Amino acid sequence: MAQPTTPKTQGVPKQTQRVPPGSPVVQPSTLQERLQQNERQFAEKGCYAGITDLTLREDDPIKYESLHTKLRSMVVSAREMARRISASPGVREVGEMVVALYTPEGDAISLSTGIMVHVHTTSRFIKWMIQNGYEKDPGIRPGDIFANNDAFIGTVQVPDVMDVVPIFHDGQLAGWAGAVCHELEVGGITPGGDVYLAAERFTEGLFVCAEKVGANDELRRDYIIRCERNLRMPIYWILDEKAKVAACLEVREKLKELIDEVGIEFYTRACKEFIEEGRRAQLNRMRQIAVPGRYRGHTFYGHLVKGKPGVLAIANENRLYAIPLEMEIDKDGVISLDFEGTGSWGYHSMNCTPAGMDGGLFVTLTQHLNYDGKVNDGAWLATRMNLPPGTWTNPDRHTVATATSWALLLPAFGIFQRLLSRAFLSRGFKEEVFVGQVNSPMVEMGGISQYGKLFGCALFECAAAGSGALGIKDGLDTAYVGWNPESDMGNVEIWELAIPMLYLGRTITPDSGGAGKYRGGAAFTSMWLVHNTPELILATSEHSARVFDNAGLCGGYPAPTAQRHYAVRDSNVRELGAQRECLPHSLGPDPHSTHLERLVGGRHEEVEGPYIAAPLKSGDLFAHAYNGGGGYGDPIEREPQLIVRDVENGYVTPELAGALHVVALELDRQTDRWTVDREATKQRREQFRRDRLRKAVPVSRWIERQRQRILDRDLVDEVKNMYGDCMQLSSRFKDEFRSFWSLPSDFEL
Amino acid sequence: MSSYPTSVIRDLIDGNLPWHEVKSIMSDFKDDDRFFKYIEILQERMPWTEQILLPIGEHLSIVQKGSRRIVKCDCGHEFGDYRQNWKLQALISVRDDEQTIGEIYPGRLACDPSWMEIREFICPGCATLLEVEAAPPGYPIVFDFLPDLETFYRDWLGRPLPDEISEEG
Numbered sequence: 001m002a003q004p005t006t007p008k009t010q011g012v013p014k015q016t017q018r019v020p021p022g023s024p025v026v027q028p029s030t031l032q033e034r035l036q037q038n039e040r041q042f043a044e045k046g047c048y049a050g051i052t053d054l055t056l057r058e059d060d061p062i063k064y065e066s067l068h069t070k071l072r073s074m075v076v077s078a079r080e081m082a083r084r085i086s087a088s089p090g091v092r093e094v095g096e097m098v099v100a101l102y103t104p105e106g107d108a109i110s111l112s113t114g115i116m117v118h119v120h121t122t123s124r125f126i127k128w129m130i131q132n133g134y135e136k137d138p139g140i141r142p143g144d145i146f147a148n149n150d151a152f153i154g155t156v157q158v159p160d161v162m163d164v165v166p167i168f169h170d171g172q173l174a175g176w177a178g179a180v181c182h183e184l185e186v187g188g189i190t191p192g193g194d195v196y197l198a199a200e201r202f203t204e205g206l207f208v209c210a211e212k213v214g215a216n217d218e219l220r221r222d223y224i225i226r227c228e229r230n231l232r233m234p235i236y237w238i239l240d241e242k243a244k245v246a247a248c249l250e251v252r253e254k255l256k257e258l259i260d261e262v263g264i265e266f267y268t269r270a271c272k273e274f275i276e277e278g279r280r281a282q283l284n285r286m287r288q289i290a291v292p293g294r295y296r297g298h299t300f301y302g303h304l305v306k307g308k309p310g311v312l313a314i315a316n317e318n319r320l321y322a323i324p325l326e327m328e329i330d331k332d333g334v335i336s337l338d339f340e341g342t343g344s345w346g347y348h349s350m351n352c353t354p355a356g357m358d359g360g361l362f363v364t365l366t367q368h369l370n371y372d373g374k375v376n377d378g379a380w381l382a383t384r385m386n387l388p389p390g391t392w393t394n395p396d397r398h399t400v401a402t403a404t405s406w407a408l409l410l411p412a413f414g415i416f417q418r419l420l421s422r423a424f425l426s427r428g429f430k431e432e433v434f435v436g437q438v439n440s441p442m443v444e445m446g447g448i449s450q451y452g453k454l455f456g457c458a459l460f461e462c463a464a465a466g467s468g469a470l471g472i473k474d475g476l477d478t479a480y481v482g483w484n485p486e487s488d489m490g491n492v493e494i495w496e497l498a499i500p501m502l503y504l505g506r507t508i509t510p511d512s513g514g515a516g517k518y519r520g521g522a523a524f525t526s527m528w529l530v531h532n533t534p535e536l537i538l539a540t541s542e543h544s545a546r547v548f549d550n551a552g553l554c555g556g557y558p559a560p561t562a563q564r565h566y567a568v569r570d571s572n573v574r575e576l577g578a579q580r581e582c583l584p585h586s587l588g589p590d591p592h593s594t595h596l597e598r599l600v601g602g603r604h605e606e607v608e609g610p611y612i613a614a615p616l617k618s619g620d621l622f623a624h625a626y627n628g629g630g631g632y633g634d635p636i637e638r639e640p641q642l643i644v645r646d647v648e649n650g651y652v653t654p655e656l657a658g659a660l661h662v663v664a665l666e667l668d669r670q671t672d673r674w675t676v677d678r679e680a681t682k683q684r685r686e687q688f689r690r691d692r693l694r695k696a697v698p699v700s701r702w703i704e705r706q707r708q709r710i711l712d713r714d715l716v717d718e719v720k721n722m723y724g725d726c727m728q729l730s731s732r733f734k735d736e737f738r739s740f741w742s743l744p745s746d747f748e749l
Numbered sequence: 750m751s752s753y754p755t756s757v758i759r760d761l762i763d764g765n766l767p768w769h770e771v772k773s774i775m776s777d778f779k780d781d782d783r784f785f786k787y788i789e790i791l792q793e794r795m796p797w798t799e800q801i802l803l804p805i806g807e808h809l810s811i812v813q814k815g816s817r818r819i820v821k822c823d824c825g826h827e828f829g830d831y832r833q834n835w836k837l838q839a840l841i842s843v844r845d846d847e848q849t850i851g852e853i854y855p856g857r858l859a860c861d862p863s864w865m866e867i868r869e870f871i872c873p874g875c876a877t878l879l880e881v882e883a884a885p886p887g888y889p890i891v892f893d894f895l896p897d898l899e900t901f902y903r904d905w906l907g908r909p910l911p912d913e914i915s916e917e918g
Binding site: 288518659660695709722737 | 758761763764771774775784786787788803806836837839840842843853857859860861863870871873876878879881882883884885888890891892893894896897904905
């Protein structure tokens, strides 16, 4: 069996990665040979599985489209059914599940709503089994169930556990049904699913590595026992397993009926045409709404763990990650993404495998380009990606931890969204311009539940961040995350059943959206009272520290995503309640102090970056802020009346309305309503423009001054280390850095 | 294929179209005549006459000026050849200390100026904020977009692009 070492996509267009053109023709008799033949045909002809003509589509379009609609309906209804089997509020409430149908070779044909990111990662999983001889050992038979959550085989992170079942028709493999749920607890070094403290694979929790976990349509008892004994909250994982198997079996049985109806030959050919049509549609869409050329962007991520409790010596360093992205759109409409210049993988949980990067790419494509018609692996075939070996995008060691890979993945594909948006803007499709997704840090926990039992849970209300602005309107407030277009925070009451914390409040976070002519969507902050537990271990994830891990567009500002955590131990909140005093329900609108400090007594904690600390207990308080989105356009072009609405509803404070949007607002204290003085606003904005010109300097002069700073190496260690790391991994970045600042040819950092 | 009156496109790009109409446009087939209607709307608004070849920002366009193709702001300010990064010809205001960052990201919303600075690229002509970069000190300024104009016009739009007579013009 092949060792899971360096994946094969790195540095080369993935269309040509495995079988070079001109390789000897092998008549396919095994699944492995069929997969190789598909890849060879793609390399030689540039189309999926040798499909040069969409003959079924042309000859009988009604039958062809009807089949596609039925397939789509099957996977959507299977997901809805299966969600009711799950015990996890992540799956039941928030919808962290997807169901999809695959060809025998593992290419996605049709997919449900939900966490579509995993449609292509599951494709990787199926292909990996084929490439590694599973047909022979352990065998692929009717009734088998295979599971995987190893990102080096094909998923994004350890909590994304996928199940597939083969679908046989008249003794022949006709395809695969697949389902993925995001697990709320995986048994890692810290509780929850994202296992923020994992420095290597060995502390990430329970791994299932492309394993046959069931036969005859039943999960194996020894597999269930393994889950029961290695997880803090096995009921979530095990019932999710049953939900996924049910979804797969539902798809399988319905598909068999459908194949009986249309015939296996028609079905097989039609599926190939669906994918080829999806590939062509992607290229056509690019030529229709984009502009060819080279696009560049970047963002950054601050990783702050040094000295925090539980951090191993090998991982005990703070890091700053640069995430540059270059996108090329060629004359055919093919997108090439290049992550050269980014940083190395590290002893932390935020690394990502090529499978995870594929997932990030796929879910972005399905939301921004390939959202109608045939949504399948065809779109993915019309793209290329360079993931430099040794970087966080493509670790060259399979023991690297990836449990929190979204921490870097979300900012990375947020850049992709902005680069695409530049193309949409140029082409005139401003309504498609989107400033992008942001990170959505999660609260994870374990310890003793309010029912007096061991528990573990990831609080998935994070699936409702603020989105970036659009080119014609504000971003969505508390309603979007990149990985699941069906974003949903879940009901407070449901979460309170799952965790030993009571909500004191969920509140819009003022000024959390990036400023702009159209502002980024606002985020929310939750505040909890720890309740009925002697031990609550909290570990948050994906929280950039010291830098914003998003950006604005066309003059809009990034959202402030370097927020902090607040806790109060041994609080007097119960006494406050008994005395009918004010309780804190949010951090409050003052960015310099919090309602916790002002209203509550006890031992106050303020933690920068991820919260990893000693356990909390009943009576303690905790607050966690999510992220808003970046803004679009110059903030002083924002319609003043919109700012009145922002201020009245708590999206923007009057202070920043004045500082950023430069409006003259007045509060009528009797009615508690704000009004705008349009004439005064106009005058202030004119003065503001004059002030801008007075304060600004020519870029050339600024570069001159900064050049000396670089020569003097007047940078903090984390910034110097970031440059040194990027230069070591990329000679192109090194050359461009030296060239931009006119530095000596031997300059190093 | 869809097609919309110029007045609808004008309202759409200005953010003045009701959301249900925008949603309908987004969900429908794309209108293949969008680009030239878009250009026409922008062109009639400009106080100058050079032909817009490609908008590249909320206020920036690549225009044909004689034999040259340059980046030009709505206000008329010219940034030079489109193949060079227009930002290098702009004005810049950098928030790189606690005070200036705190003016727009106060208190717990702030980034650490030793890790990240906020760069504001401003048009010297009209003082419009054209782009904002958030980057660590020392990170080179990004060249956002270099379009392949020839392929775009010739192969994608099927229209000729005014010939480039000489580099200097």
